[in-house]
Amino acid sequence: MKRLLPNLLRLAALLVLIAFLVQPALFEPLLKPLVQANAPAVYNQGSLLSLTLSHLATVFAATLAATIVAVGLAILVTRPIGAEFLPLSRSLVNIGQTFPPVAVLALAVPAVGFGEKPTLIALFLYGLLPIFENAMTGLSTLPPAITEAARGTGMTAWQRLTRVELPLALPVILAGIRLSVVISLATATIGSTVAAKTLGEVIIAGLQSNNLAFVLQGGLVVAVLAVLIYDTFSALERVLSRRAGRI
Numbered sequence: 632m633k634r635l636l637p638n639l640l641r642l643a644a645l646l647v648l649i650a651f652l653v654q655p656a657l658f659e660p661l662l663k664p665l666v667q668a669n670a671p672a673v674y675n676q677g678s679l680l681s682l683t684l685s686h687l688a689t690v691f692a693a694t695l696a697a698t699i700v701a702v703g704l705a706i707l708v709t710r711p712i713g714a715e716f717l718p719l720s721r722s723l724v725n726i727g728q729t730f731p732p733v734a735v736l737a738l739a740v741p742a743v744g745f746g747e748k749p750t751l752i753a754l755f756l757y758g759l760l761p762i763f764e765n766a767m768t769g770l771s772t773l774p775p776a777i778t779e780a781a782r783g784t785g786m787t788a789w790q791r792l793t794r795v796e797l798p799l800a801l802p803v804i805l806a807g808i809r810l811s812v813v814i815s816l817a818t819a820t821i822g823s824t825v826a827a828k829t830l831g832e833v834i835i836a837g838l839q840s841n842n843l844a845f846v847l848q849g850g851l852v853v854a855v856l857a858v859l860i861y862d863t864f865s866a867l868e869r870v871l872s873r874r875a876g877r878i
Contacts, residue, residue: 633850638725638784641717641859648852648855652683655673655674655848659672662844662848665844666843667841667842670842670844673844674833674836675838676731676848677832682685683852685829686819689751690816692840693755694808694815697754697755701762702753704724705767706766709767709771716772723817723856724763724764730756733824734738735779736750736824739753746825746826747827747828749825750822753822757815761810761811761847765803766800766804766807768797770797773796778791778795802872806864809860809865812860834850837849840870
């Protein structure tokens with residue numbers, strides 16, 4: 632019963648979000664008090680659904696690339712042969728946190744032009760650190776008895792990694808991916824300043840026209856997506872943690 636109400640609220644939020652993206656005009660009466668006379672209450676300079684899908688595609692493409700690189704680095708530095716590269720790896724993944732995304736965009740635009748590419752670069756760099764740190768923690772804190780048992784059965788190093796270490800570390804790795812995705816969802820809005828198709832377009836249009844309804848629409852869609860994705864990853868982590876015996 633304790634979990635039923637939160638689940639119902641999440642389902643309701645998802646259904647309302649889908650209804651708003653598919654038929655935003657239905658919500659116009661709610662948004663009308665937020666705008667000046669004769670100003671549009673619902674974003675009318677493009678499709679909210681299309682912008683949302685493009686926003687999500689950009690975030691997940693950047694997160695996928697960051698996951699591949701960060702987990703690969705974590706695997707390398709947790710092997711005896713790659714332990715000496717830990718300081719260098721940490722320096723590399725910290726680049727995204729050292730430079731603000733806006734600065735990365737400014738540096739990337741002259742190199743790759745306007746559009747999705749500079750946004751992908753910024754989100755990729757920004758998402759490396761949490762995934763790398765969690766992957767390294769997950770792989771380096773495995774129970775020694777389990778890894779020794781796997782070695783004792785005659786498994787090769789590759790078999791131990793793919794069949795034992797990664798499956799056991801997966802819940803911790805997913806926690807880093809979850810954090811990276813949620814951060815990127817919010818950060819991706821600034822991609823619209825360099826002509827990327829994200830929900831930042833709605834917010835920027837609202838700021839330029841002093842239309843609070845536009846700003847609210849863009850912000851709420853991003854916020855609801857972040858909460859739903861966060862909860863989905865959290866539920867998946869709990870399931871995998873129980874299977875791995877971590878909880």
